[in-house]
Amino acid sequence: MGNGLQMEAGMSREPVTAPGRVNIFDVSLSCVDLDSATEYLLSGTFKPAGYVCFPCTASLANAHGNDSLVNILNAAVLTLADGKFTEFYARAKGHDGVRNVSGYWLMDRLLRSDKTHFLYGADQATLDRLQKELARNYPEARILGSRPAPFLEAGDIPGNETVAQDMEEIRRAGPDFVWVSLSHPKQEILMHHFSGMLDRGVMLGVGAVFLYHAGIVDKGPEILKKLALRWAYRLLQQPRTVLRRNHVIPGMFRFLGLVFRYDILRQRRPRSK
Numbered sequence: 001m002g003n004g005l006q007m008e009a010g011m012s013r014e015p016v017t018a019p020g021r022v023n024i025f026d027v028s029l030s031c032v033d034l035d036s037a038t039e040y041l042l043s044g045t046f047k048p049a050g051y052v053c054f055p056c057t058a059s060l061a062n063a064h065g066n067d068s069l070v071n072i073l074n075a076a077v078l079t080l081a082d083g084k085f086t087e088f089y090a091r092a093k094g095h096d097g098v099r100n101v102s103g104y105w106l107m108d109r110l111l112r113s114d115k116t117h118f119l120y121g122a123d124q125a126t127l128d129r130l131q132k133e134l135a136r137n138y139p140e141a142r143i144l145g146s147r148p149a150p151f152l153e154a155g156d157i158p159g160n161e162t163v164a165q166d167m168e169e170i171r172r173a174g175p176d177f178v179w180v181s182l183s184h185p186k187q188e189i190l191m192h193h194f195s196g197m198l199d200r201g202v203m204l205g206v207g208a209v210f211l212y213h214a215g216i217v218d219k220g221p222e223i224l225k226k227l228a229l230r231w232a233y234r235l236l237q238q239p240r241t242v243l244r245r246n247h248v249i250p251g252m253f254r255f256l257g258l259v260f261r262y263d264i265l266r267q268r269r270p271r272s273k
Contacts, residue, residue: 016043018077022095025064025258027055029090030078031097037078038109041202045176049198050077051191053205054103057085059184061255069185072192077202080106085252089259103206104219110177111141118170119146121181122210130214137213144173154186158193167197178203181210 019040021028032040041052053076055063063069073079080101081087090098111117111134119127127146134141147169150162157163170178180187180203187205195203211217 016040020097021079022090022093022098024081024086024090024093024095024098025060025255025262026070027060027063028074028079029055029081029086029095029098031095032078032080032101033099034101034105034109037080037101037106040078041106041110041177042113042115045200046077046202047200049178049195049201049203051195051203051205052076052078052080053188053191054080054082054101054207055086055184056083057089057255058252060086061252061258062185064254064258069188072185072188075192085255103204103209104212106204107179107206107209107213111138114142115176116142116144116174118144118173118175118178119181119210120166120170120178121149121187124148126181126210126214126216129216130210133214144175145169149180149182149190152186154189157186157189163190163194164197167194171198174200176201179210180205181207183207 016039019036020031022031023029030037053073055073059073059082063073080103081090081098082100082102084100087098087100119130122130127148131143131146134143147166149166150160152160152163178198178201180191182190182205184205184207187207191203191205208217212219
């Protein structure tokens with residue numbers, strides 16, 4: 001019990017009451033910080049399985065007007081604000097309970113618990129390096145297995161037979177946490193459509209966190225996260241990848257457009273007499 005995250009072996013109980021939520025551009029964000037999110041996920045066994053999403057500012061903007069993606073994000077057991085800018089905006093709107101919760105640091109916390117884990121996504125080379133680094137940095141972590149995910153377009157994920165076979169393997173392994181490393185919104189779509197195949201546990205869509213924990217990509221100084229500038233650091237590291245594939249930069253501009261539309265223009269409109 002030394003780190004405060006352990007539970008008695010074999011303990012199985014219902015999770016504590018789910019945290020409250022607030023609406024940010026139609027997405028219901030969970031009112032938690034890193035400590036309370038960790039406590040909630042360790043508080044019991046999730047039956048049937050659920051999933052956790054980490055929408056950043058760009059993800060929130062890209063979900064606006066997309067009812068399917070909004071429903072996926074809102075159906076998660078936790079929908080966590082991954083980014084200081086989202087936290088700043090929520091607090092400016094009076095939602096003090098919303099705090100930035102990084103997938104990297106949540107994974108760090110949960111790997112130190114006595115729960116079991118399965119790694120899903122990325123490619124085999126990344127998984128091999130990730131498991132080597134996790135064994136070195138988290139010798140107590142109970143990792144039951146890993147499997148790379150097939151490369152699919154977002155529209156091909158629902159009902160995919162290969163993913164279904166992978167989920168059956170994970171179901172048989174019975175982990176408490178399934179870490180999913182795909183791009184947004186592919187990982188959210190996959191978790192939404194396939195978490196129901198698992199008897200128990202929680203799937204967590206953490207995107208590039210596998211690359212950070214594997215030491216393949218440097219996540220940069222933590223001060224950049226606090227200043228909402230980690231995207232700029234990654235742009236400097238991988239300019240071609242970020243500019244070609246990443247939704248973050250255009251999504252950030254779209255978020256600013258939503259703020260201008262709903263928070264500035266509406267305040268300036270004259271009241272009708």
